[in-house]
Each structure stands twice: as C-alpha cells, then as structure tokens.
Amino acid sequence: MKNFKLFVLALALFTINVSAANLNPIKPSDDLRIEMIDLIGSTYMDEMFADHHAAEVLFTVNSNHEIIILSVECDNPQIERYLKRKLDYRKVDHKPSKPGEIYLLPVTMVKEI
Numbered sequence: 001m002k003n004f005k006l007f008v009l010a011l012a013l014f015t016i017n018v019s020a021a022n023l024n025p026i027k028p029s030d031d032l033r034i035e036m037i038d039l040i041g042s043t044y045m046d047e048m049f050a051d052h053h054a055a056e057v058l059f060t061v062n063s064n065h066e067i068i069i070l071s072v073e074c075d076n077p078q079i080e081r082y083l084k085r086k087l088d089y090r091k092v093d094h095k096p097s098k099p100g101e102i103y104l105l106p107v108t109m110v111k112e113i
Contacts, residue, residue: 024102025058025102025103025104026101026102026103026104027103027104027105028094028103028105029094031093031094032061032092032094032103033105035092035093035094036057036067036087036092036105039067039086039087039090039092040083040086040087040107040109041086042112051110051111052108052109052110052111053074053075053076053079053108053109054074054075054106054107054108054109055072055073055074055079055080055083055106055107055109056072056073056074056104056105056106056107057069057071057072057083057087057104057105057106057107058070058071058072058073058102058103058104059087059102059103059105060096060100060101060102060103061092061094061095061096061101061103063099064091065091065092065093065094065095066089066090066091066092067087067088067089067090067092068088068089069083069084069087069088070102072084079109083107
C-alpha cells in the first residue's frame with residue numbers, strides 16, 4: 001500500500017509538470033515588438049566577435065505593464081544576460097488581453113559593418 005501511494009504521488013507530480021510545460025506562447029503585437037526592440041538597442045553587437053546571434057525570448061507582461069522574462073534561449077550566455085538585463089521589469093505601453101498571456105519573441109542580432 002505504501003508503494004501504491006508513492007506511485008500515485010509521483011504520477012500526480014509528473015502530470016502537473018507535463019501540463020505546466022504545455023505552454024502555447026503567442027506572437028507579440030507589432031507595437032510591443034517595436035517597444036522591445038527599442039529597449040534592446042543596437043550597441044551591444046560592437047563587442048561581439050560573431051556577426052549574427054539568434055535568441056528566443058519567452059515573456060509575459062504583468063498588470064503594472066512590466067515585461068517579465070521567463071526564459072531566453074540562446075547559444076551565447078552573454079547575449080542571454082544582455083537581453084535579460086535590457087528587458088526584465090521594463091515598462092511598456094502594452095496591456096495584455098488576458099492576465100498571464102505568454103509571448104514568444106524571436107530576436108536576431110546582426111553586427112552592422
């Protein structure tokens with residue numbers, strides 16, 4: 001009986017993790033995307049060796065109109081830290097249509113020559 005309870009508990013935790021991982025992020029509006037691009041800026045690429053970096057930023061906007069970064073997927077940890085520093089808890093004019101809406105913004109950073 002003890003093993004059965006442990007199995008049920010493990011199954012419940014697994015189910016919760018699977019359902020939480022099933023996020024369906026949406027594409028941010030053009031206005032929100034433009035605001036975020038302005039916040040990111042274009043001066044950081046001068047310090048980078050590669051000419052091109054790509055990242056995916058998963059975020060939400062809270063009731064105070066602040067961007068909350070959930071994750072940044074990037075092959076370069078410097079770019080990841082830079083994006084988090086530039087975007088996390090920055091105010092925007094965007095008001096989400098539903099609370100807790102999750103957005104996915106693909107970011108491509110290209111060095112200007």
